[in-house]
Structure formats: structure tokens, C-alpha cells
Amino acid sequence: MALSVLSQASALKQGAQLWVLPDISNSRWTVKIDWYLNFQICKAQRHTLRELPDFVEKVITDTGIEKPAIKYDEHSTLLIASEHLLPNKWVALVPVHKNYAQWAKQVFETWASLQTPSLRVFLPAGYSAGDFNEHWRSHDKFEDFTIVLD
Numbered sequence: 633m634a635l636s637v638l639s640q641a642s643a644l645k646q647g648a649q650l651w652v653l654p655d656i657s658n659s660r661w662t663v664k665i666d667w668y669l670n671f672q673i674c675k676a677q678r679h680t681l682r683e684l685p686d687f688v689e690k691v692i693t694d695t696g697i698e699k700p701a702i703k704y705d706e707h708s709t710l711l712i713a714s715e716h717l718l719p720n721k722w723v724a725l726v727p728v729h730k731n732y733a734q735w736a737k738q739v740f741e742t743w744a745s746l747q748t749p750s751l752r753v754f755l756p757a758g759y760s761a762g763d764f765n766e767h768w769r770s771h772d773k774f775e776d777f778t779i780v781l782d
Contacts, residue, residue: 634775634776635761635765635775635776635777635778635779636778636779637761637778637779637780637781638752638778638779638780640713640780641724643661643718643754643780644664644665644668644718644719644740644772646720646748647648647719647752648696648749648750648751648752648777648778649720649721649722649750649751650720650721650722650723650724650726650742650743650746650750650751650752650754651665651714651718651720651722651723651752651754652723652724652739652742652751652752652753652754653665653673653723653724653725653726654658654725654726654727654728654735654744654752654754654755654756655725655726655727655728656673656674656677657728658728658756658757658782659754659755659756659757659782660673660782661754661780661782662725662754665718665723665754667716668714668718669712669717669723670717670718672712673710673712673725673748676710676725678730681702684699686754706727707727707729707771708727709724709725709726709727709738709742710724710725711723711724711725711742712725720752721749722744722746722749724739726738726739726742728756732756732759732763732767733740733767733770734750735756735766736764736768736771737767737771739753740768740771740772741766746777748774748779750776750777751777751778752779752780753777753778753779753780754779754782755779755780755781755782756782757782758782759782760781761779764779765779
């Protein structure tokens with residue numbers, strides 16, 4: 633089977649375990665799907681890491697326990713379990729970089745790290761299925777997935 637482009641009417645229907653979305657500023661679909669996800673994407677974007685209380689810092693220092701390194705990068709992929717909210721298993725939010733090829737690479741890496749589930753990619757505004765397919769093929773020859781245009 634080959635890559636197929638879904639219509640607007642069938643974009644939110646069953647058919648893929650993993651849906652990959654660009655960030656909210658680059659796709660109208662992300663805004664729509666975030667509503668079904670109870671605004672988890674918006675909440676995640678506003679979230680800030682809390683500092684550890686001084687007492688906990690002191691205990692970590694005194695006991696020699698290694699402090700966990702929790703890093704947040706605004707270009708990291710956000711993975712949301714969505715099987716009870718949408719007809720899929722996961723939604724992955726992959727922020728769009730200035731370089732479209734880099735975004736396609738991050739989509740590929742996310743898909744591969746989840747052990748290649750069935751895939752639906754919602755493209756950022758202004759990009760075509762041909763653009764994405766060209767970048768995708770530089771990583772893998774697998775083309776059995778669907779694309780939704782913005």
C-alpha cells in the first residue's frame with residue numbers, strides 16, 4: 633500500500649495508532665484535536681518545572697543521592713495517550729523547526745521509537761504531501777501511512 637492523503641471529512645476517523653501533529657501555531661488541526669484531548673497540548677506548553685524545595689535540596693546534598701536531571705526542551709516531542717479520547721492510541725506533537733527536513737526527521741524518529749505503529753501525519757500549514765514524502769523517503773522506504781493537509 634502507498635501513502636494516501638485523507639480528506640478533511642475523514643481526517644479524524646479511525647485508521648492509525650499514532651497521529652503526529654505540528655505545534656499549534658503551525659496547524660489548525662492541532663487546535664481542533666487539542667479540544668478533544670481536553671487541552672492537554674495547551675496545558676503542556678504553559679507548564680513550567682518547579683524548583684525543588686530547599687529542604688529536599690539539602691537532603692539530596694547530605695545523603696549524596698544523585699539529583700535527577702529533568703530537562704525540558706521546547707523542541708521535544710510531546711506524546712499523549714489518547715485511546716479513550718480519540719480513535720487512536722497516541723498523539724505526538726512534534727514542534728516545527730525552521731527546517732522542514734528536520735521536522736520530518738523528528739516525525740520519523742518518533743514513529744520508529746514507538747516500534748513503527750500505523751501512522752497518520754497532519755502536515756504543517758503550507759506543506760504538501762510530496763514535500764513530506766520526499767523528506768520521509770530519505771529516512772525509510774515505508775510508505776503505508778496517511779497524510780492530512782492543513
